[in-house]
Amino acid sequence: MTSPSCPTATRLYEKGTVIARDFDYDEVPGLLEQHPGAVLWLDLFAPGPGDLQAVAEQFTLHPLAVEDAMTDHERPKLDRYPHHVFLNVYAVDIATEDSETRFGKTEISAFVTPRALITVRKSPSDTSKFVDRWDATGDLGGTDGVGFLLYGLLDVVVDGQYAATQRLDAAMDQVEDPLLEEGGAPRAIRMKGIHQRKLLAALRRAVAPMPELVSQAMRTDLDLVDATLKPYYRDVEDHAQHTLDEVEHLRDRIDQLLQADTAEQGNVLNDTTRKLAAWAAIVAVPTALTGYFGQNVPYPGYEKWWGFLVSSALIVAVSVALYAFLKRRGWL
Structure with a gap:
């Protein structure tokens, strides 16, 4: 066997x-x-x-x-x-x-x-x-x-x-x-x-x-x-x-x-979307009015070389701050 x-x-x-x-x-x-x-x-x-x-x-x-x-x-x-x-x-x-x-x-x-x-x-x-x-x-x-x-x-x-x-x-x-x-x-x-x-x-x-x-x-x-x-x-x-x-x-x-x-998560997304829509409406009103009337008034640095630098720096600083805020909230 x-x-x-x-x-x-x-x-x-x-x-x-x-x-x-x-x-x-x-x-x-x-x-x-x-x-x-x-x-x-x-x-x-x-x-x-x-x-x-x-x-x-x-x-x-x-x-x-x-x-x-x-x-x-x-x-x-x-x-x-x-x-x-x-x-x-x-x-x-x-x-x-x-x-x-x-x-x-x-x-x-x-x-x-x-x-x-x-x-x-x-x-x-x-x-x-x-x-x-x-x-x-x-x-x-x-x-x-x-x-x-x-x-x-x-x-x-x-x-x-x-x-x-x-x-x-x-x-x-x-x-x-x-x-x-x-x-x-x-x-x-x-x-x-x-x-x-x-x-x-x-x-x-x-x-x-x-x-x-x-x-x-x-x-x-x-x-x-x-x-x-x-x-x-x-x-x-x-x-x-x-x-x-x-x-x-x-x-x-x-x-x-x-x-x-x-x-x-859907509820949070809806709440966030509603807030963004509300802020977009608030920003849209002055944007539409100033655009309609063609308002373009002198500002600090108007027609000056340093005015361009200041505006560019403000754009970069605000964009970076907004990115950091959204990143911390987990939106990005």
């Missing part, structure tokens, strides 16, 4: 208890044969086509599912094949560093066979969260080990998505007040709000399919979830739906904040 050359992690569970861990892939057939009631967790990190092909032959994985596991950026989904179930999910994380909000996600593909949960990760991530969850809920593995492993995987993914949503909500608080300030927010704040809206769109793509995905996993014809596990799957489904509702709420919130800022 050909062994995968990519980094792997292995664990063997029997009735929710770990009976073997960190063993070579070559030992898998023998361990499964020695422990008929045990189930396997096999994790493959960045496998190549040959690595997955070796596993596919051992566990009768469908070629289309193997192709999906090798393809980046597959949508979250759950597909049923003759000998296994294939699902694709995203573990997400949002962190704030130096007042900048960053979004990260890890695509996780999983094959659920009668005796194994095989996960495929295309980028680095912390699998200890899955292991800790399985260890903490080992009493659920007494009847259906594979369903118990899948529950732990989905629960950790959904909890991570909800935590990311909460962190994004907290980051949004930092831009809410500046966006609602009188006169409109500075451009840096507006760009931060637009960036957060982009993060929400990326987060929603990972979160939106999860309630339906968990619901499909509970289908009776899949034989993945028994009566003991069903309440726990329903709890995961409820958390997934709650996370989606939070994302939708945040999307509406940031859209309304950006619209309010745009409206405030």
Whole structure:
């Protein structure tokens, strides 16, 4: 039997208890044969086509599912094949560093066979969260080990998505007040709000399919979830739906904040335009009257060489002062 050359992690569970861990892939057939009631967790990190092909032959994985596991950026989904179930999910994380909000996600593909949960990760991530969850809920593995492993995987993914949503909500608080300030927010704040809206769109793509995905996993014809596990799957489904509702709420919130800022900028522009129009009308009256009557009276320096210098200096000084004033007000 050909062994995968990519980094792997292995664990063997029997009735929710770990009976073997960190063993070579070559030992898998023998361990499964020695422990008929045990189930396997096999994790493959960045496998190549040959690595997955070796596993596919051992566990009768469908070629289309193997192709999906090798393809980046597959949508979250759950597909049923003759000998296994294939699902694709995203573990997400949002962190704030130096007042900048960053979004990260890890695509996780999983094959659920009668005796194994095989996960495929295309980028680095912390699998200890899955292991800790399985260890903490080992009493659920007494009847259906594979369903118990899948529950732990989905629960950790959904909890991570909800935590990311909460962190994004907290980051949004930092831009809410500046966006609602009188006169409109500075451009840096507006760009931060637009960036957060982009993060929400990326987060929603990972979160939106999860309630339906968990619901499909509970289908009776899949034989993945028994009566003991069903309440726990329903709890995961409820958390997934709650996370989606939070994302939708945040999307509406940031859209309304950006619209309010745009409206405030429009109000300021209208007020400025009205003032400029009023001053233009005031200046236009004397200009029109003096132009109509052709008034051209002597002034200090009239027909003198230094009069030209004084008028030129006044023009330059007034223009520079007006430019500095408008620049300070942010109009230029």
